[in-house]
Amino acid sequence: MRVILFTGKGGVGKTTTAAATAVRAARAGVKTLVMSTDPAHSLGDTLGVPLGAGGGGVPVDLEPGLSALQISPPHLLGESWRVVQDYLLAVLDTVGVDAVVAEELTRLPGAEEVAALLELRAQVESGPWDxxxxxxxxxxxxxxxxxxxxxLAWHLERLLPAQRGLIRTLRPAAAAAAGVPLPDQAVLEAVTGWHRQMRQVHRILTGDQTSVRLVLTPERVVIAESRRTWTSLSLYGFVVDAVVVNRVFPDAAEGGREPDAWRASWNAAQQDGLVEVRESFAGLPLVVTPYLSTEPIGADALADLAQAQDGGTEVLAPVVHRGLAVERTDEGFLLVLPLPLAHASDLGLQRRDDELVVTVGEHRRVLTLPSALQRCVVEGASVRDGLLRVRFVPDEEVWPRG
Structure with a gap:
């Protein structure tokens, strides 16, 4: 089983690229599911078939070996959120919040994201796909x-012990006196279930079966965003295994004709962009997709697009995972995290009890430190050759030397 996620700046053709990859794999004998987490719901338009957004989580068979799926958040979230929402509504009612306002306040934030993750987990764990x-x-x-x-798992891990302790120590009479209802067992079971599912999803996303492919066009603004995306994906522990450069114009001089100034200018700009892409993403396989004369809609046109691509990697190729690592040194320990293209000026580090908070730009990851590092203090950090290195030395108060 392999999972490949395609992302990129809006409008670069990632849906077309994902669909073309799926069609090519299916026609090569790989049993393939292509699914969309994009709320724009353009996957069906690209494939030329009506998928809809309310299909109940059932994939649509398109041709032998190829199925497609559009996410349906209400179907996937089901009763588990309703149980928690009812409890939150009861709490807000006790403090006098208007019912209509309370309903809005208790809508699940990120419902489509959660639904997409749950559906991805279900298809990976129980679907018949390669x-x-x-x-x-x-x-x-x-x-x-x-x-x-x-x-979400980090927050739930801290919420669950507190809620269980609250129920054990706060008797119903005390809860009534406080005027706030306690969560019942159904609420705790729903939250516990989310925690378990989020941990399962995280294992899938960061495992050896999953990779991300960046789709971009050879334009300076798009390349700049893609560089930042590679750094941010690495911060969260995800592997980028290829870059797809989309919509590359044919050579203006092809056919022996004198190129017009407009096409010649675009050709020159895109060639400069391709050079920048190769330099920025050195070491990653590069796929160059030409800008075809017609819009690729439908499986046959997508297969033609995939056939026209230059370069790339096999869809079932194993993922080379370079995630977070801890190394022993003469002085203590070294925590190493891949952060390609990162600069020291973009980074922030904060030690918080047994956690290390790493910030890159506007993105933040909370790392729970291994037990050995929890008994150490941070001595320094550096960024070099695409790696963040954080040096730890034993805290003599809790781990005496010798």
Missing amino acids: LVVVDCAPTAETLRLLALPEA
Whole structure:
């Protein structure tokens, strides 16, 4: 089983690229599901079939070996959120919040993201697929989606012990006196279930079966965003295994004709962009997709697009995972986290009890330190050759030397 997620700046053609990859794999004998987490719901338009957004989580068979799926958040969230929402409504009612306002306040934030993650987990764990291709939302939404399982699990781990302790220590009479209803067992079971599912999703997303492919066009603004995206994806522990450069114009001088100034200018700009892409993403396989004369809609046209691509990697190729690592040194320990293209000026580090908070730009990851590092203090950090290195030395108050 392989999972490949496609993302990129809005409008670069990631849906078309994801669909073309799925069609090519299916026609090569790989049983493939292509699914979309993009709220724009353009996957069906690209494939030329009506998928809809309310299909109850059932994939649509398109041709032998190829199925497609559009996410349906209400179907996937079901009763588990309703149980928690009812409890929150009761709490807000006790403090006099208007019912209509309370209903709005208790809507699940990020419902489509949670639904997409749950559906991805279900298809990976129980679906008959060799390959799951995911057409993700534009980069900002995708980063939020991929960071959600670890962040939500982190919060739930801290919420559950507190809630269980509250129920054990706060008797119903005391709760009534306080005027705030306690969560019942159904609420705790729902939250516990989310915690378990988010941990399962995170294992899938960061495992050896899953990779991300960046889709971009050879334009300076798009390349700049893609560089930041690679750094942010690495911060959260995700592997980028290829870059797809989309909509590359044919050479203006092809056919022996004198190129017009407009096409010659675009050719020159795109060639400069391709040079920048190769330099920025050195070491990653590069796929160059030509700008065809017609819009590729439908499986046959998508297969033609995939055939026209230059370069790339096999869809079932194993993922080379370089995630967080801890190394022993003469002085203590070294925590190493891949952060390609990161600069020291973009980074922030904060030690918080047994956690290390790493910030890159506007993105933040909370790392729970291994037990050995919890008994150490941070001595320093550096960024070099695409790696963040944080040096730890034993805290003599809790781990005496010798």
